[in-house]
Amino acid sequence: MHISVIGSGYVGTTVAACFADLGHEVTAIDIDEDVVDALNEGRAPIDEPGLEELLATHAGDRLEATTSYDAVPASDVTFLAIGTPSNEDGSIDLTALEAAAEAAGEALADKSERHLVVIKSTVTPTSIGDVLEPAVRRGANGNENVEVGMNPEFLREGSAVDDFLTPDKVVFGTDSEWATEKLHAVFDPLLDEHDADVVETDPATASMIKYANNAFLASKISLVNDIGNVCKEFGLDAYEVMAAVGLDDRISEQFLRSGVGWGGSCFPKDVDAIVAAARDEDYDPALLEAAVEINDRQPERLLELLEDHVDLAGARVAVLGLAFKPQTDDIRNSRAIPTIETLRDRGAEVVAYDPVAADNMRERFPEIEYADSAASALEGADGAVVVTDWDEFAALDEEFDAMADPVVVDGRRIVERRDGLAYEGLTW
Ligand SMILES: NC(=O)C1=CN([C@@H]2O[C@H](COP(=O)(O)OP(=O)(O)OC[C@H]3O[C@@H](n4cnc5c(N)ncnc54)[C@H](O)[C@@H]3O)[C@@H](O)[C@H]2O)C=CC1
């Protein structure tokens, strides 16, 4: 099959490279020429394990990239993987996706065979019917051969290729059997290799499945954080408690790590977007609002625990970990951001360290100090907090002895407790 993928960011690049690997002819389309050049040279514009290898194998062969939409009508199916950020009020901003949907429609205005345009981006349940399908139709000048479907994506940053190629489920949201069959033709090479559940539904339900998935996972972590805070009050270890709770199949052992909370480019924006969409329909999703509030409070609790040991005004505090999770340099909505902001508000001098994300954080906080190792961040510090669970922090030991006062508040349960180190766990 010939597939065009519009948008070559985290999702679009991964999807395009994986479709090529599954044997399809793929054209990746992006407005960013640097991204297009990188793809054509077989280089990954983003850092994801396994992606560079796939691109190097397929670029110039089954995969090509371009800034032109001319490849759209020549393909059998088109996927749209454009960003869907938040407006100021948390609601979904469809501007970029709507523009790309209309441009895809324009490219298809004269196509005489049926063509499926699939929304891969995360969009609210009314987005396709109210905004995106009309945009495609407007562009296509009413060409009845063009149909719109939805295929939400569940991959995680840091394991994008592996997650895409070994999904638990794939969701096809379509308005016709023909469109469902097209999506089967796209995904059957994957489903032949890997057993995954296939959910066939309509586009609005498919959109909601994606939000329900992310809202559930984010709320699960917030619930675990709430329970973890209670554990801490009783002097109990939330990790021991949740390890036992997770043995219940109905709960599962995954996403039970309590601590400083969830960040990243999707959980915060997606929970905000579905909350805003629900409020638009005059429903207040109280549990989702509470999940956000608990998440916002965790960095503050981390620093309250530090303040039990250190007077923050004038103190030198090491912040270990800046990325929103390990194995990425992505700092979007990282819990390190409110942590650093509050430390500075309280008059602390911040020295930050992350193995890969420091350059990105420097753009956000150019005025703080960045150390080139955890050891040098800790040297002479009056206190330390751990915000990201990088493996290397588990090996820290005598480095704490070089602190002015060896105090660490661990927001991710990664540092080893030992004599001579005042250690506080956030929820243990
Ligand atoms: N990042 C992730 O891990 C996941 C993201 N998603 C969803 O997938 C969607 C895309 O997210 P990302 O890939 O992270 O976004 P991104 O921001 O990394 O990539 C978007 C790409 O679209 C390009 N673009 C913008 N306008 C264009 C146009 N008119 N024509 C062609 N290209 C255009 C940009 O240059 C950029 O390369 C979002 O809705 C997101 O919520 C879903 C699952 C996972």
Ligand SMILES: O=C(O)[C@H]1O[C@H](OP(=O)(O)OP(=O)(O)OC[C@H]2O[C@@H](n3ccc(=O)[nH]c3=O)[C@H](O)[C@@H]2O)[C@H](O)[C@@H](O)[C@@H]1O
């Ligand atoms: O829609 C998306 O973009 C994606 O969002 C998340 O993926 P991602 O944000 O890449 O990363 P996760 O591994 O889910 O971690 C998100 C945040 O939760 C935190 N987390 C995760 C698990 C846990 O037990 N505790 C916890 O605090 C992480 O530290 C991180 O800050 C989802 O896991 C993906 O399924 C989804 O496709």
